[in-house]
Amino acid sequence: MSVAKLRVFRGDAQGGEEKEYEVPVDEGMVVLDALFYIQANYDGDLAIRWNCKAAKCGSCSTEINGKPKLACKTRMDSFAEGETITVYPIKAFPVIKDLVTDVSWNYEVSKKIPPFTPAEDTEWIMYQEDVERGQEFRKCIECFMCQNVCHILRDHNRKDAFAGPRFMIKIAEREMHPLDVLDRREFAREEAGVGFCNITKCCTEVCPEDIHITDNGIIPLKERVVDKYYDPLSWLLRKIKGK
Amino acid sequence: MEKYETHTHDVIIIGAGGAGLRAAIESSAKGASTALICKSLLGKAHTVMAEGGVAAALANVDTKDNWETHFKDTMKGGKMLNNWQMALYHAQEAPERVRELEYWGALFDRTKEGGINQRAFGGHTWKRLAHVGDRTGLEMIRTLQEKGIHSGIDVYMECTITHLVKDGDRVVGAFGYWRESGKFVLFRANAIVLATGGVGKAYKYTSNSWEYTGDGHAMAYEAGAELIDMEFIQFHPTGMVWPPSVRGILVTEAVRGEGGILTNSEGERFMERYDPERMELSTRDVVARSIYTEVEQGRGSPHGGAFLDVSHRGADYVKRKLPSMYHQFMEFADIDITKGPMEVFPTTHYVMGGVKVEGDTCSSTVPGLFAAGEVAGGMHGANRLGGNSLSDLLVFGKRAGEGAAAYASGKSHASVSAELIEGYANELREPFNNTQGENPYTIHQDLQDVMQLYIGVFRTEENIQTGIDKIEALKERARTLKIEGSVMFNPGWHLCRDLKSMLIVSEALARCALARKESRGAHSRVDFPESDDGTWGKLNFIVASKDGVMDLETRPIVEMPDELSKLFTEDK
Ligand SMILES: Cc1cc2nc3c(=O)[nH]c(=O)nc-3n(C[C@H](O)[C@H](O)[C@H](O)COP(=O)(O)OP(=O)(O)OC[C@H]3O[C@@H](n4cnc5c(N)ncnc54)[C@H](O)[C@@H]3O)c2cc1C
Ligand code: SF4
Numbered sequence: 153m154s155v156a157k158l159r160v161f162r163g164d165a166q167g168g169e170e171k172e173y174e175v176p177v178d179e180g181m182v183v184l185d186a187l188f189y190i191q192a193n194y195d196g197d198l199a200i201r202w203n204c205k206a207a208k209c210g211s212c213s214t215e216i217n218g219k220p221k222l223a224c225k226t227r228m229d230s231f232a233e234g235e236t237i238t239v240y241p242i243k244a245f246p247v248i249k250d251l252v253t254d255v256s257w258n259y260e261v262s263k264k265i266p267p268f269t270p271a272e273d274t275e276w277i278m279y280q281e282d283v284e285r286g287q288e289f290r291k292c293i294e295c296f297m298c299q300n301v302c303h304i305l306r307d308h309n310r311k312d313a314f315a316g317p318r319f320m321i322k323i324a325e326r327e328m329h330p331l332d333v334l335d336r337r338e339f340a341r342e343e344a345g346v347g348f349c350n351i352t353k354c355c356t357e358v359c360p361e362d363i364h365i366t367d368n369g370i371i372p373l374k375e376r377v378v379d380k381y382y383d384p385l386s387w388l389l390r391k392i393k394g395k
Numbered sequence: 396m397e398k399y400e401t402h403t404h405d406v407i408i409i410g411a412g413g414a415g416l417r418a419a420i421e422s423s424a425k426g427a428s429t430a431l432i433c434k435s436l437l438g439k440a441h442t443v444m445a446e447g448g449v450a451a452a453l454a455n456v457d458t459k460d461n462w463e464t465h466f467k468d469t470m471k472g473g474k475m476l477n478n479w480q481m482a483l484y485h486a487q488e489a490p491e492r493v494r495e496l497e498y499w500g501a502l503f504d505r506t507k508e509g510g511i512n513q514r515a516f517g518g519h520t521w522k523r524l525a526h527v528g529d530r531t532g533l534e535m536i537r538t539l540q541e542k543g544i545h546s547g548i549d550v551y552m553e554c555t556i557t558h559l560v561k562d563g564d565r566v567v568g569a570f571g572y573w574r575e576s577g578k579f580v581l582f583r584a585n586a587i588v589l590a591t592g593g594v595g596k597a598y599k600y601t602s603n604s605w606e607y608t609g610d611g612h613a614m615a616y617e618a619g620a621e622l623i624d625m626e627f628i629q630f631h632p633t634g635m636v637w638p639p640s641v642r643g644i645l646v647t648e649a650v651r652g653e654g655g656i657l658t659n660s661e662g663e664r665f666m667e668r669y670d671p672e673r674m675e676l677s678t679r680d681v682v683a684r685s686i687y688t689e690v691e692q693g694r695g696s697p698h699g700g701a702f703l704d705v706s707h708r709g710a711d712y713v714k715r716k717l718p719s720m721y722h723q724f725m726e727f728a729d730i731d732i733t734k735g736p737m738e739v740f741p742t743t744h745y746v747m748g749g750v751k752v753e754g755d756t757c758s759s760t761v762p763g764l765f766a767a768g769e770v771a772g773g774m775h776g777a778n779r780l781g782g783n784s785l786s787d788l789l790v791f792g793k794r795a796g797e798g799a800a801a802y803a804s805g806k807s808h809a810s811v812s813a814e815l816i817e818g819y820a821n822e823l824r825e826p827f828n829n830t831q832g833e834n835p836y837t838i839h840q841d842l843q844d845v846m847q848l849y850i851g852v853f854r855t856e857e858n859i860q861t862g863i864d865k866i867e868a869l870k871e872r873a874r875t876l877k878i879e880g881s882v883m884f885n886p887g888w889h890l891c892r893d894l895k896s897m898l899i900v901s902e903a904l905a906r907c908a909l910a911r912k913e914s915r916g917a918h919s920r921v922d923f924p925e926s927d928d929g930t931w932g933k934l935n936f937i938v939a940s941k942d943g944v945m946d947l948e949t950r951p952i953v954e955m956p957d958e959l960s961k962l963f964t965e966d967k
């Protein structure tokens with residue numbers, strides 16, 4: 153059994169520092185296991201969020217060697233022998249303590265998005281091909297790693313103006329729901345700030361669910377918004393076809 | 396004492412999984428001011444991990460299905476120990492509760508005709524599980540979460556409730572702390588719904604998350620409520636085995652539902668010997684015992700499990716129907732399940748026992764206290780069928796929300812004793828003040844070993860008794876805990892109270908397991924291998940606190956009316 157060196161951020165809103173730990177590595181171990189080992193054997197108060205330990209809940213987002221990762225999905229054997237592993241909280245949100253950040257802003261944004269709205273006399277028939285696009289977006293586990301890497305939020309902190317990729321696909325999902333009748337284009341433009349996105353695709357690259365955030369979500373959403381202002385007929389067609 | 400916040404609502408719901416969310420939606424719809432409290436962030440509750448599907452006799456795929464068959468399957472799966480009233484409501488109401496999710500925006504997988512698709516699962520006569528690939532729970536929790544945040548509910552996230560506060564007989568509030576700041580908080584209410592989920596973290600190998608420490612079971616017990624049938628804990632037949640770090644993580648039953656085959660090291664399809672009719676889709680208790688026995692008798696896979704293979708269905712099909720299983724094995728075990736078998740072994744999964752409730756409103760034996768979802772007992776009897784939990788959450792979440800709102804209506808808030816609160820606060824802070832004491836993590840690991848070893852898939856009197864003695868010793872050690880750091884987001888401190896809950900639940904489990912001298916459903920006694928329908932099959936076990944000591948009582952099961960029992964004789 154080899155021993156790994158971890159340097160973990162310990163601190164709070166006032167600041168903090170890296171602390172080094174040595175952790176024995178077992179076969180198949182992930183970074184979250186190493187953090188558990190630290191809790192049980194060195195520092196019982198090390199703060200980290202987790203739930204499923206199976207990459208299904210999106211709680212354990214951290215920055216491992218500078219890259220946003222799910223701690224429960226990052227294997228210890230993905231690092232070179234003897235490589236020091238740094239673990240930091242995600243940067244786009246304020247630190248509460250150690251690896252735990254304040255992500256409450258995301259919940260505020262989520263609440264503002266107009267909910268699914270079917271017609272009164274809806275007949276509840278939908279075909280697989282019509283729901284597939286929406287299902288892709290609904291795979292989102294709300295790890296907020298896309299929010300974390302988007303430069304508009306991370307570097308420019310425009311949380312006042314831009315809802316972020318996670319919520320772009322949420323708006324897109326509603327818009328493309330085969331039985332939804334609401335028009336969210338004004339919302340997407342004015343409130344969610346879809347125009348801010350300049351399609352760098354950083355969000356798509358980090359998504360652990362492999363959701364094509366930009367190609368399938370944001371770009372079509374941008375097209376719809378443009379249609380609203382210049383070509384209402386093709387908006388209607390897109391809405392009906394769910395594209 | 397230190398200052399604390401107070402919030403006042405008509406109804407508070409502790410737990411924001413499927414049951415809690417559904418209860419909150421209903422309570423709020425009935426006009427009650429409703430609070431929803433959870434230990435994690437919203438949307439991260441256990442329900443998010445559910446994979447295979449939600450059982451409801453929609454009859455979209457197998458048109459012969461109906462509530463009668465679902466009712467019968469559920470009772471038979473539970474070895475007739477179920478609260479029949481709950482099983483009945485469940486079978487009758489599940490289809491409407493599932494359709495409702497669709498009205499709220501859920502996107503289930505579809506049939507060719509454009510309806511909700513359904514898949515086969517163990518113990519269900521027909522294809523009955525509505526699903527979205529193998530991420531049904533995520534779909535369900537997002538849908539309910541969405542509905543919930545637009546329903547005027549007040550959500551309190553990352554807040555742990557540690558005590559139910561009583562005034563005389565009835566509960567009038569709940570006390571706890573904010574995980575983030577460590578500060579205390581009091582919720583005053585006229586009705587409380589427990590929706591805190593299960594207890595799996597008392598075991599070493601489990602599919603459950605850190606939240607499953609039996610808080611709701613323990614708090615109800617401490618508040619004087621009765622718990623029912625605690626000996627029944629479900630070992631899901633197929634947990635991951637290798638590598639060690641992922642041992643216990645669930646391999647959904649949908650793998651078998653989609654045609655997965657179990658074999659032993661000799662290449663034999665061993666289910667032929669245990670249940671030739673239903674084979675891999677036998678009930679969970681049977682499949683778990685079969686795998687366990689194969690390994691015991693030396694026919695296990697290299698890492699001590701059975702082989703489960705679904706690769707014959709073809710790579711495209713497997714990736715489409717079981718995408719998260721595909722990724723889970725690829726990423727955690729370097730195994731491509733479209734090419735070869737997985738290794739699986741039983742893992743602690745679900746607790747059938749729980750707070751004893753009435754089927755109508757989910758009221759417990761304590762006035763003002765309700766319970767729904769996994770924390771409630773009775774619905775599943777001695778063994779739960781796959782898919783019947785998600786439907787249980789919806790059916791009884793709604794009923795509990797309705798029941799609590801009705802109970803709270805017109806009542807004024809009782810006063811809360813300051814002395815009581817101070818006592819709770821001091822108890823919680825103690826581990827910070829102790830200069831000496833045990834590390835909670837160490838005791839937790841020891842408890843997990845004890846439960847795994849002595850109260851497992853197969854049980855004997857001697858084993859269980861050893862387990863009880865060891866739990867007693869752990870209770871003693873857990874009296875004085877010591878932790879480091881500040882009150883801010885301190886998992887070591889959080890574990891101190893969680894540990895207390897796990898010890899209560901573990902003791903209840905062990906004591907009931909010792910007392911039931913037969914094998915039934917998930918409870919397998921090597922020294923009493925047969926089911927005894929005449930005696931034990933007619934008894935429920937009730938656990939309650941009598942003057943601070945755990946008391947165990949048997950109570951005759953409530954017999955179902957003739958028109959229902961006829962359904963079972965017609966079969967024969
Ligand atoms: C991996 C896995 C797969 C599964 N697949 C299926 C399936 O396919 N079909 C099926 O029917 N069932 C399945 N189950 C079972 C099912 O998911 C659970 O039984 C069900 O989700 C429990 O829901 P719940 O609402 O009772 O509790 P949960 O969803 O677990 O929610 C519990 C809530 O209580 C809160 N809580 C707990 N204690 C406290 C406290 N002290 N203070 C405040 N809040 C507290 C938690 O924060 C959480 O919000 C599966 C289970 C697992 C583990
Ligand atoms: S593509 Fe748009 S949303 Fe995604 S990271 Fe780039 S700017 Fe942000």
Ligand code: SF4
Pocket residue numbers: 210291292293294295296297298299317318321355358359360361362363365
């Ligand atoms: S879209 Fe992907 S990266 Fe963004 S929150 Fe959802 S799962 Fe995470």
Ligand code: FES
Pocket residue numbers: 201202203204205206207208209210211212213222223224225
């Ligand atoms: S713990 Fe759930 S995603 Fe890592």
